[in-house]
Structure formats: structure tokens, C-alpha cells
Amino acid sequence: MATTAALAETAALVGDPARANMLGALMDGRALTASELAGVAGVAPQTASGHLARLAQAGLLAVASQGRHRYYRLASPGVARMLEAIMAVAEAAPRAVRPVVTGPRDAALRAARTCYDHLAGGLGVALADALTERGHVELSADGGVLTDAGAAFLRGLGVTFDGAARPRRGGRVFCRPCLDWSERRPHVAGAVGAALCARCFENGWIRRLDGTRAVAVTPAGRLAFRSVFGIGAFSPG
Amino acid sequence: MATTAALAETAALVGDPARANMLGALMDGRALTASELAGVAGVAPQTASGHLARLAQAGLLAVASQGRHRYYRLASPGVARMLEAIMAVAEAAPRAVRPVVTGPRDAALRAARTCYDHLAGGLGVALADALTERGHVELSADGGVLTDAGAAFLRGLGVTFDGAARPRRGGRVFCRPCLDWSERRPHVAGAVGAALCARCFENGWIRRLDGTRAVAVTPAGRLAFRSVFGIGAFSPG
DNA sequence: GCGATGCTACGGCCACGGCCGAAGCATCGT
């Protein structure tokens, strides 16, 4: 069976620590230069170059040359989903041998971060809880849906999603649940999650922290999340 | 960041051809013995034993001793989803270098097969199309839902799903869409897909083909799929 | 009890692949 060979090839690409570091750094959906990726991977530029070429050729990364820089990003949302799925399994693994001291940077990641195109961590889960509590979304392990009330609510916030993601013939707007690796609970992903996240950035409610996936809630955002969603403090862990 | 190390470890486990063959053989949800898995992997028993021990320790496989046999199976649906996600990315890769002669066995797999606990391939997609056409389910890339009419329809067929999977407070029954690697289109997975698949086996509409994931449609099944779902012939490729 | 079967543990062989130094091209700045 030829298909398991392809399975092994793709998995082996992710299975190298240096490449895994690169992919992890790209999971927030941004594009990074080869040098930056060499830095996060902890390898020399020429080593990183080889890794990036392989990842691009395999269709995991897309590359855009711009001046003398080359920007690499995840080739598709499917790649991000794959990485999520692997991390979910890895996280579920018996942790016996790995107490893992979670440093301060890790704490920031757990509090609030982006996950390719949507929000995750404590903030992401709190938003999902608030939306669920008010009947705006319904989530389960198998899927999720944005209710009519939820659609109206988000429209009121100025959140817009392209019509491409909604099923033809006036069906429902689905929102993909994404299992959070730190919270172990689902949060809102898919087109709805991406649009909501984008709006939060536009409104200045959150901003990126240094050069990582972690995001910080601004003072304005703190007010907004409290008044709009009823979120006071969200669990940092 | 410690999390990318776990990502790499898990991916590396899948990234070996022998182990990938084993995992692929287990994707239909059955449990196989160590010897059988050594056979599909094409390695000696002692080599397979080492691989299986590593996969089990990492939480990818569950093992049950029974007499002098040891039965290995996927540890959770999450592992199956991870493998699906990797195969989806691998399948989307530029195929330039790989014309891949699809043998007769491959053709049977493409026509109809199980995917952990539900139906995939030509039959799975045809069922999803029929259910969608009649308004019984709605599917999109981000999620899916079983309509009230669909729930009644499946109840009439004797399909039963446990209440655990349905969200609390009388919400909708979701059905997870699973991107088919051969058809490149979504089919019905999740709790609904699993229950429907189980019912098809119970009714004798389909049966397993030799020792693979492929299934054959019985004469009775051919009649049933035509009369109940309006499926005449489903695409073999 | 005895051999056969299924599985696992150990040891050594070997090769695939990651790593960097050196060198070669592009592009940008002045």
C-alpha cells in the first residue's frame, strides 16, 4: 500500500526537532524569514535552509521571496490542523517521565495565544465558554455550529466572515472546535474563530507579545471582554 | 518551548515506514497481534516488538494480552484523527515525482473501506452525498450537523448513537466531517458516522474483505443502498 | 512433561540523515 509510505514521509518531516521547532513557530499563521527560523530551531543557517527546502517541497510550507529575504509560512490550514492533531496526541501521552518546568514564557502562552488564525489558551477557552453560555455557539467533540442569535451577535461586533465557508443553500455557519493542548477543552476555530480573532486585533483588544504566538490583553481589551462577554479574569493555566 | 519537543517525538514515531505501516493497518479500529503487525510492516518479529513497545509507551497504541497473543489497537479516536490529518496533508503534497501505480488492492480500498470506526472511500462519500441531498445532514469544511429530519431517518433505520456524544441541554447532534484521502471530499465521521457504519455491518450490507480495511458491498447491501439511499453505483476511484 | 508457538530482551552491524565549514549567488546600501 503506497499510502502509508506517504504517511511516514510527511510524519518524518515533522519528526525532526529542528523542523518541529520551525513548524511550531509558524503555527500562528505568520510568515518568518529563513534566518528567524534558523534561530528558533537552534541550527546554523545552512542547516535551516535544507530543512526549509524539504518542508516546502513536501507542501508543508509556502515560500515567498521578497527582496533578499525569503518568507516561509504554513502552506494551508490543513497543515495547522495536522500539527494540532499531533500535539493533542502528544499532550495526552503518559507524562510520567516529563515533569517539565513551565517557564514564564510558557505561562504567557497558556494564558492567551494564537493558533494559526484563531485564539487559544485561557482566553480562547473563556471566549468559547461565554459564547456557549449565552447560546451563541454550540460545541461538541464532533463539531460545532454558530446559532442565529450568535450570528447576529457577532455581526453586531463587526465580525465578518466570507460567504465561502458557509454551506450552500442557506445552511448553518459551522465553527470548528479545536482541542486546546493546554486547557484540554475545545475552543472556537474555523472561519468563525478566525474572524473573531481578527476583529479582536482590529479593535486593539489584544496584541502580539514580542515574536511569539503569545498575545497580551490590552487595558481596552480587558474592559471589552468584561462588558461584552462577561469575562472577568481568565485562568492563566 | 518544551511543547515542540513532544510534537517532534510523536511525529517521529509515525515517521518510520515500519511503524507507519502498522498504524495504517490499525486505522480500521481493529486489534491485531504482534505477528500480524510484523507482517504488514515487513520486518522480523523482534523488530516489530520493539516498535510496538515504543508506540504503546508513547500512548499511541493500547495493548491487551490474551493467551500467548498480544493484541494492539489504536489507543484512542484522537490517534486516528491525527493519522487522518497527516494523510490529508501527505495526499495534498505535490505528486510530481510519484505516479504510483494503484494496484487492484488499492482499487478495492478506494471503492469502500473503514476509517477507524466509520465508512470512507467511494461508498462513504456516496452516503454523505445522499444524506446531504435529502437534507439529513449538512457538511462543510469546518463542521457538520445531523438535522432533525436526519435524526428521525436514521432512527427509522435502527441506527442508535449514545447520548454521550450529543451536547448537553438538547443541542444538535453533530457529525464530524472527515476529508477522504482518495475522494478528496468530506464524508460522515464522528458518532453519527460510527453508528451508521455499525448498522450497515449488522444488517449484512457490507462485510470486511480479507484482512484489510477494504469492505465489500453484499448483494443485499446493493439493494438496500439503492432503495434506502438512492445509490446505484458509486465511483470506484 | 515435552515440543511448538508467540513474544520479548540483548548485542552488534550498518546506513540514513542531521550538522557545520567552506564556497557560490543573489540582493541591498552607499
Place this chain on the structure above:
DNA sequence: ACGATGCTTCGGCCGTGGCCGTAGCATCGC
């Protein structure tokens, strides 16, 4: 035009890990 920067290619070193032969332990059949 010149050097500096960013990226890639090539070549060789070396360690990790897959592989099987041999051996050891449990279970089954008679």
C-alpha cells in the same frame, strides 16, 4: 562599483536508530 547581508549548495564528519541473529520467557497443544 564595492562590500555587506541573506540565502543556498556542496562535501565530509559523526551520531542516532533501524535491522536481524541469538537467546530467554510465557503460553498452548498433546
